[in-house]
Amino acid sequence: MRSVPDYFGCLVFNDKVMKAKLPTEVYESLKKTREEGVRLDSSVASVVADAMKDWAVANGATHFTHWFQPLTGITAEKHDSFIAPTDDGGVIMEFSGKELIQGEPDASSFPSGGLRATFEARGYTAWDPTSFAFIKDKTLCIPTAFCAYNGEALDKKTPLLRSMAALNKQALRILKLFGNKEVKSVHTNVGPEQEYFLISKEMYEQRPDLKFTGRTLFGAKPPKGQEMDDHYFGAIKPKVAAFMAELNEELWKLGVLAKTEHNEVAPAQHELAPIFTTTNIATDHNQLTMEIMQKVAAKHGLVCLLHEKPFAGVNGSGKHNNWSMATNTGINLLAPGATPYENAQFLLFLCAVIKAVDDYQDLLRISVATAGNDHRLGANEAPPAVVSMFLGDELTEVLEAIETGNPYKGAAKTQLKLGVDVLPKFNRDTTDRNRTSPFAFTGNKFEFRMLGSSNSIACANIMLNAAVAESLKIYADRLEGVADFETALHEMIKKTIKDHKRIIFNGNGYDEAWIKEATEQRGLCNYRTTPDCIPHVLDKKNVDMLVGHKVFTETELKSRCEIQLENYCKTVVIEANTMVNMAKTLIAPAVEAYAADVAKAVAAKRLVDANLPCKYESKLIKNLSALTDRIASCIEELEMALQELHEAKDVVDEANAIRDNVLEKMNALRIACDEAELLTAKKYWPFPTYSDLLFGVK
Ligand code: ADP
Ligand code: MG
Numbered sequence: 001m002r003s004v005p006d007y008f009g010c011l012v013f014n015d016k017v018m019k020a021k022l023p024t025e026v027y028e029s030l031k032k033t034r035e036e037g038v039r040l041d042s043s044v045a046s047v048v049a050d051a052m053k054d055w056a057v058a059n060g061a062t063h064f065t066h067w068f069q070p071l072t073g074i075t076a077e078k079h080d081s082f083i084a085p086t087d088d089g090g091v092i093m094e095f096s097g098k099e100l101i102q103g104e105p106d107a108s109s110f111p112s113g114g115l116r117a118t119f120e121a122r123g124y125t126a127w128d129p130t131s132f133a134f135i136k137d138k139t140l141c142i143p144t145a146f147c148a149y150n151g152e153a154l155d156k157k158t159p160l161l162r163s164m165a166a167l168n169k170q171a172l173r174i175l176k177l178f179g180n181k182e183v184k185s186v187h188t189n190v191g192p193e194q195e196y197f198l199i200s201k202e203m204y205e206q207r208p209d210l211k212f213t214g215r216t217l218f219g220a221k222p223p224k225g226q227e228m229d230d231h232y233f234g235a236i237k238p239k240v241a242a243f244m245a246e247l248n249e250e251l252w253k254l255g256v257l258a259k260t261e262h263n264e265v266a267p268a269q270h271e272l273a274p275i276f277t278t279t280n281i282a283t284d285h286n287q288l289t290m291e292i293m294q295k296v297a298a299k300h301g302l303v304c305l306l307h308e309k310p311f312a313g314v315n316g317s318g319k320h321n322n323w324s325m326a327t328n329t330g331i332n333l334l335a336p337g338a339t340p341y342e343n344a345q346f347l348l349f350l351c352a353v354i355k356a357v358d359d360y361q362d363l364l365r366i367s368v369a370t371a372g373n374d375h376r377l378g379a380n381e382a383p384p385a386v387v388s389m390f391l392g393d394e395l396t397e398v399l400e401a402i403e404t405g406n407p408y409k410g411a412a413k414t415q416l417k418l419g420v421d422v423l424p425k426f427n428r429d430t431t432d433r434n435r436t437s438p439f440a441f442t443g444n445k446f447e448f449r450m451l452g453s454s455n456s457i458a459c460a461n462i463m464l465n466a467a468v469a470e471s472l473k474i475y476a477d478r479l480e481g482v483a484d485f486e487t488a489l490h491e492m493i494k495k496t497i498k499d500h501k502r503i504i505f506n507g508n509g510y511d512e513a514w515i516k517e518a519t520e521q522r523g524l525c526n527y528r529t530t531p532d533c534i535p536h537v538l539d540k541k542n543v544d545m546l547v548g549h550k551v552f553t554e555t556e557l558k559s560r561c562e563i564q565l566e567n568y569c570k571t572v573v574i575e576a577n578t579m580v581n582m583a584k585t586l587i588a589p590a591v592e593a594y595a596a597d598v599a600k601a602v603a604a605k606r607l608v609d610a611n612l613p614c615k616y617e618s619k620l621i622k623n624l625s626a627l628t629d630r631i632a633s634c635i636e637e638l639e640m641a642l643q644e645l646h647e648a649k650d651v652v653d654e655a656n657a658i659r660d661n662v663l664e665k666m667n668a669l670r671i672a673c674d675e676a677e678l679l680t681a682k683k684y685w686p687f688p689t690y691s692d693l694l695f696g697v698k
Contacts, residue, residue: 009255011059013052013133013140021051034130035328036184037165045127046097052133053082053095056140064095066103066125067141069156070110071563073456075287076146078105079139100142101127110146111566112154113559123148128157131284134254143284152556156458159551160280163465164188166549170472171325171333171349177479178345183327188465189445191276192286193260195317195453196293197268197305198240200696203688204303208586212578213571214307214454215372217666218587220674221313222691225267232265239300239697240270247272247296254292256285265381266314267694276322276445279465283458286319290454302697308452309375311690316376317453321460324445325349325468335444344489347402351496352475353446354389356467357439358503360545361387362525362536363463364439364450369530369564371571373452378528380510383438383449385533386518386526388505390437396506402490403497436509466551473549530568531655537561565651572658576642576666583635583673586686588628591676594684595624620679627676634669641665 009016018027026047032038056064065077084094103125110123123146131143146155153159164187171186204210209217236244244261251258257275264271272293274285290306297304309316325333333349336342357364364387368377376382391399400406434440440447451460475492482488502522507514518524527533536542538561546552552560598621602614641662648654677685688696 004252007249008252011135011253012255013055014255015132017055018048018051021055022048030129037130037168040101040127040129042097042101044097045101049095049097049100052100052140053093056133056135057082057093059135061135061138061140063138064099064140064142066105066127066144068105068125068144068146069283069287069456069458070146070154071113071156071560072111073454073567075291076105076110077139077141078103095140103144105146110154111563112148113562113566123154128161128280130161130278131281132255134288136254136288152553152559156456156462157280157283159462159556160283160458160465162551163462163469163549164279166469166551167325167465167472170469170476173476173480174348174352174472175327175345177476177485178341180327183329183331185328186325186333187328188279188461189276189324189326190279190282190457190461191274191322191445192282192451192457193271193273193320193322194286194289194293195264195269195271195319197266197310197317198243198270198297198302198697199268199305199693201298201301201303203693203696206687207693208582208687209575209578210303210305210310213575214305215310215575216312216690216693217575217579218582218670218673218677219312219690219693220677222689222694224691225694226265226314229265231263231267231269234263236261236263236270237698239302243296243300243302244270244272246299247293250292250296251289254285254288256289258289264315264317266311266316268697269315269317276324279323279461283456283461286457306454308370308372308454311694313690314694315381316379318376318382318449319451319453319455319457321448321451321457321464322442322445323448323461323464332444334441334446344486344493347398347493348475348489349472350395350441351493351500352468352471354500354503355471355474355496356464357387357389358500359470360463360467360542361503362527362533362539363467363542363546364448364460365525365527366533366537366564367459367463368450368452368455369527369533369568370452370455371530371568371575372454373450374529376452377450378515383436383509384515384518384526385528386509386515386524387438387450387503388509388518388524389446389503390434390440390506390509391504392434392441393506395441396504399497399501399504403494403501434506434509437505438509462551466546466549469549470545529659531565531652531659534561534564534568534655535652537564562651565655569645569651569654569658572662572666573642573645576638576662579666579669580635580638580642583631583669587673587676588631588635590684590686591624591628591631591680594680595621595628597684598624623679624676627672627679630672631669631676634665634672638662638665638669 018030026044029041029044030048033040063079063081065079067075067077070076082093082095083091085091105123105125125144125146128143128145133140133142145158145161147153147158167188168186175183209215248258257277258272259275260273262271276282293304336346365385378384438450448460451457478492479485479488515526519526537557543554543557546557547554598617602617605612605614645654645657648657
């Protein structure tokens with residue numbers, strides 16, 4: 001068997017391959033594009049295309065595709081083969097620079113939120129040379145951005161790249177002020193930790209709710225859940241281990257730095273974390289990881305559930321977005337330095353994040369809002385819907401010392417202007433204790449913990465990058481050209497701490513008392529649901545900021561707002577319809593059949609002795625009958641609630657009606673059906689139960 005270093009990245013047209021296959025000047029030119037964002041020359045593109053095709057064909061590829069991330073949340077691809085006919089009736093394999101740089105998928109069926117009139121439904125895809133091409137299923141996949149013909153973004157990659165460019169621009173201004181001349185670019189790094197569930201494919205196939213919605217809509221709590229804490233970090237079962245081994249291998253071939261794997265808190269729940277990398281690559285890799293997880297699972301007779309809340313009563317799945325800023329020279333701008341000057345720089349970048357998270361807490365909340373994630377946030381298994389930041393006691397004390405002008409007791413030497421001489425080393429142990437915070441400083445990076453497991457990480461990082469770019473811009477505007485840089489810097493850091501310390505909270509984020517304090521005393525936003533938060537993306541301050549940094553146009557924001565709400569509505573309506581269908585055609589008939597058989601048993605017994613009391617049976621039949629009646633009326637009420645949605649005047653109205661009415665009716669139906677499950681003999685129950693699903697993989 002080949003060793004990992006031998007096959008790692010073997011399906012990627014990466015730097016090593018480019019260096020080997022491209023003429024030096026083409027390689028250098030492409031490298032400049034990748035590293036410094038210099039525009040790609042079209043003559044370079046055709047040489048690259050040729051080399052890429054030869055490499056791909058040699059590695060078994062027959063097709064190519066522009067691989068993109070439309071607003072559906074998953075990736076899309078349309079395959080074209082490389083073949084071109086020759087005069088003698090044969091074919092050759094062809095791929096031009098133009099085909100590499102731009103594609104034209106018929107995009108009329110992708111969500112556009114009214115951006116694109118259907119008569120001009122064609123969008124175009126444009127190569128993102130900062131993310132490597134790779135081979136998947138004999139197809140050369142070219143990571144691309146997806147836009148309408150007027151340039152409006154129809155995908156998640158375009159705004160992500162724009163947000164990275166915005167942050168780069170402003171961070172460079174700041175670094176210049178600190179006398180840093182050799183740095184050419186600043187990028188953000190992300191390491192997303194991905195949670196997921198693995199269940200048996202055979203059982204999955206028997207559950208319409210899982211097949212249509214990715215989560216269970218019914219299911220009584222099993223006798224055992226996660227209360228024993230015996231699954232977390234527990235021994236990995238052989239079937240799961242085999243899945244993980246193959247998953248790693250497939251990901252490594254694709255150059256994904258899969259690193260850590262372990263069991264998570266809930267039974268059947270697991271996690272995979274890669275080593276961090278540049279944000280847009282991390283985003284592509286996370287999309288690939290989610291896709292490959294499902295493919296590999298199928299090969300092992302399993303299904304990988306990426307839904308945020310596949311099972312009620314046990315933890316759902318999230319995605320921790322570990323985020324930092326780094327220079328092209330390899331300096332992490334969120335790592336405390338060794339000299340006071342480096343520390344001042346660190347504190348400034350830290351403050352930029354504090355200010356960003358406070359000023360744009362609503363955008364961060366919006367960036368993770370989906371119907372699925374609404375089940376997790378604030379449910380004592382994930383951070384609350386209120387955004388706050390954990391800095392740890394040490395760093396909080398440093399900031400307090402700066403704000404008040406009192407000496408920081410941890411600093412051994414005399415105080416400099418900034419109030420801290422040499423910062424203590426914030427090692428993980430002191431910074432990572434609090435797992436309940438939505439946004440935690442963990443030594444040299446921030447961990448944004450509100451993302452749902454199925455979310456594309458693009459959305460969160462777009463908002464984060466843009467918000468931090470805005471803080472940095474405000475700082476740079478103020479500091480450029482001042483006579484006394486140190487004093488101005490000190491004052492600005494002090495002001496940031498004073499103005500934004502309300503966002504810092506080191507306590508238990510799951511505590512009800514915190515939510516009260518956060519909203520009532522600190523004035524932080526608490527948008528509990530998707531319909532509550534989404535419309536705020538169009539608040540003036542948000543539009544001004546995002547448009548100001550050219551991350552979105554106002555039209556793009558309006559279309560995204562609409563799509564996110566539509567998505568919410570469609571998701572819940574599909575769930576509700578699935579429930580009605582399952583309750584009518586599977587659950588009610590099963591309960592009926594059981595009750596009828598019990599009644600038959602009573603009749604049979606009474607043939608033996610007409611006076612037998614049959615108390616147990618009678619009571620059971622009455623209870624079952626009461627439940628079927630209740631189920632029937634719950635179905636009617638849910639159907640009525642769904643019917644009323646047709647009266648909604650717009651998508652905001654519809655989403656609100658779903659939040660206020662449909663979800664409640666779904667819940668009532670579920671409760672009745674779950675009670676019925678507990679009363680019905682197992683052999684009558686029409687699909688696998690929670691016990692079967694959660695403990696079924698050996
Ligand atoms: P934990 O579960 O304790 O949070 P993990 O090791 O599972 O830790 O995940 C930590 C993630 O953070 C990994 O993906 C890791 O690569 C990433 N990470 C580490 N340093 C940085 C950094 N400077 N910037 C961004 N991500 C980072
Ligand atoms: Mg983590």
